[in-house]
Amino acid sequence: MKSLGLKIEDAILLNKDLKKYIFYKNGKIRLDFKNKEALYLYNKMILKYVFNLEMDFHRDALIPTPINRYLFIKNIFEERNIKNEVQKPHSQIKNILEIGTGSGIIAIMIAKYYNCNVYATEVVKEYIKVAKKNVINNNLEDKIKIIDSKGKIIKGIPELNNKKFDLIISYPPFYSINSVPSKRSFGGAYAKEVELIGGGNYGENFSLKIIREGMEYISHGGIIGLMMPHKPKERRQILEREIKNLGLILKTDEIKTGKRIRHIIKGYNF
Numbered sequence: 001m002k003s004l005g006l007k008i009e010d011a012i013l014l015n016k017d018l019k020k021y022i023f024y025k026n027g028k029i030r031l032d033f034k035n036k037e038a039l040y041l042y043n044k045m046i047l048k049y050v051f052n053l054e055m056d057f058h059r060d061a062l063i064p065t066p067i068n069r070y071l072f073i074k075n076i077f078e079e080r081n082i083k084n085e086v087q088k089p090h091s092q093i094k095n096i097l098e099i100g101t102g103s104g105i106i107a108i109m110i111a112k113y114y115n116c117n118v119y120a121t122e123v124v125k126e127y128i129k130v131a132k133k134n135v136i137n138n139n140l141e142d143k144i145k146i147i148d149s150k151g152k153i154i155k156g157i158p159e160l161n162n163k164k165f166d167l168i169i170s171y172p173p174f175y176s177i178n179s180v181p182s183k184r185s186f187g188g189a190y191a192k193e194v195e196l197i198g199g200g201n202y203g204e205n206f207s208l209k210i211i212r213e214g215m216e217y218i219s220h221g222g223i224i225g226l227m228m229p230h231k232p233k234e235r236r237q238i239l240e241r242e243i244k245n246l247g248l249i250l251k252t253d254e255i256k257t258g259k260r261i262r263h264i265i266k267g268y269n270f
């Protein structure tokens with residue numbers, strides 16, 4: 001992989017369509033990242049030229065920041081010592097479950113860079129189609145299975161029955177209890193046929209379910225890893241408490257892309 005990142009100057013040379021979205025501030029070239037089309041084109045470009053991935057995104061969905069997803073994965077796979085116990089080296093993290101894959105970006109990066117087998121779930125039919133296409137376009141069909149969760153988290157999904165995973169990973173959505181399926185809801189999800197799992201004071205119920213249900217599906221030495229926005233802190237605290245209550249070893253980290261802080265909450269099943 002080349003260095004992480006792509007200069008705006010280089011991006012506009014690689015894709016002339018990006019020219020429409022540039023502006024200058026204090027003499028420096030900038031790209032209007034508030035414009036979704038600009039973000040879409042630029043992130044596709046980063047994926048192609050930095051990560052060697054052919055990715056497409058659903059126009060209504062969240063456009064992921066590739067570098068942030070990569071740092072999330074790298075943090076988990078390249079961790080070494082947890083409370084003086086040697087964590088599984090990444091060569092031993094083989095079977096992965098990703099919950100809420102969207103375009104498939106996390107599953108695809110894991111399969112490509114760490115050579116793992118990934119089951120990745122999603123609930124929105126249109127996103128499932130995009131994710132499946134992305135898997136095929138990157139020749140990863142033998143490594144990644146995209147599964148329709150039909151609105152479930154882990155339990156009750158037939159394809160996951162009796163399976164154990166070395167890593168259960170998610171950048172989860174946060175829905176309120178009576179969330180009305182809408183294109184604008186967080187995560188870009190709009191479920192027409194299934195009810196979205198929401199609830200909790202901070203929309204944390206979806207993530208709590210990942211941790212609780214994950215306990216039955218995690219292998220010995222395995223990890224449950226979630227990425228969370230910086231705010232609200234209370235949401236992170238609830239999840240961290242639950243990890244400890246369930247007997248997992250908690251480890252948290254921060255990753256930064258530009259000014260954006262994301263938190264990684266990990267529970268180790270020793």
Ligand SMILES: C[S@@+](CC[C@H](N)C(=O)[O-])C[C@H]1O[C@@H](n2cnc3c(N)ncnc32)[C@H](O)[C@@H]1O
Nearest residue numbers: 064100101102122123149151152171173187189
């Ligand atoms: C915050 S987005 C993350 C998407 C992608 N993993 C990424 O990193 O860009 C959360 C995703 O979870 C999906 N989702 C919501 N409820 C789900 C469920 N019950 N099962 C599977 N996926 C679900 C949403 O449709 C959305 O694509």
